[in-house]
Amino acid sequence: MDSRTRCLYKTRMRARTSVIESFHYVPAAGWTRTAFSVLRAGKVAAAPDYRIERAAYPGQDILYCLSGRGVVETLGQRLEVRPGQLVWMANEAPHVHAADEHDPWSLLWFRLDGPDPAILRRKLFGEGTLRAVFTDAMNPVPWFERLFAALRRRDAGLDLRLNQLIAEFVLLVDRALAGTGTDDLPNALAAAVDAMRGDPGFAWSAPDLSIVTGLGPSQIRRLFQKHLRTSPHQWLMRERLMQAQSLLVQSDQPLAEIAEACGFCDVYHFGREFKRSVGISPAAWRRSELGTGPGY
Known part of the structure; x- marks a missing residue:
């Protein structure tokens, strides 16, 4: 990581933060110019002082709160995040996410990248709040489990599999925002x-x-x-x-x-x-x- 990137990537976490799962992936050369991929993913049980602040970073970070609470600041929005809520962070602009010091969150998260990942965000959220609420019927945890399993195996077709998983994830978020688990319209x-x-x-x-x-x-x-x-x-x-x-x-x-x-x-x-x-x-x-x- 060069000095400029280190400057942009400010992290303050005590050792008590537990990184339960952590995955890194490097797509095939040129892949993200034409398709979507996942660069990092994991599961974190945060300490009270968990806080990550960046001026800008590649891709888009998506956080899903399993328990506890936290806050996300992105694109001028300050979003209180609770269990069952997902937040999409616009990495191309300054952004912060931090655990609540009294009830620190546990998170599932991943970073996607592709031809223009912000297009996916705008397609889903428009200019609205970058947060989705999931009901038990639309729980995204099984999707994260499939993602983690794919990143563990690292099969030869992983680039194709990750692109497919991103498409499934976008549909999940779309349904959560619509408040329905199906494609049926009112x-x-x-x-x-x-x-x-x-x-x-x-x-x-x-x-x-x-x-x-x-x-x-x-x-x-x-x-x-x-x-x-x-x-x-x-x-x-x-x-x-x-x-x-x-x-x-x-x-x-x-x-x-x-x-x-x-x-x-x-x-x-x-x-x-x-x-x-x-x-x-x-x-x-x-x-x-x-x-x-x-x-x-």
């Missing part, structure tokens, strides 16, 4: 999604969604944010783009007709939104998908 939200998906070209104003769901606009927005991590407008825009992609490859309709059928104001609005999300224009995407562009 009835009102499912009704809104079915209606919008059935007619994505319709304008779908807030009063229209209220008629479908029986809920007020603010309740509908909260349901979309909690369970789908997006707003009704953003969700509908993605549905429209996916319908447009289907029409682009399954029909010979002009772009203007596709734009109108999918609910865009005009072909310019369609082109702008399509390129923003997909990266190329609708016409170029159609040629590429159908194999009619240059080089085919």
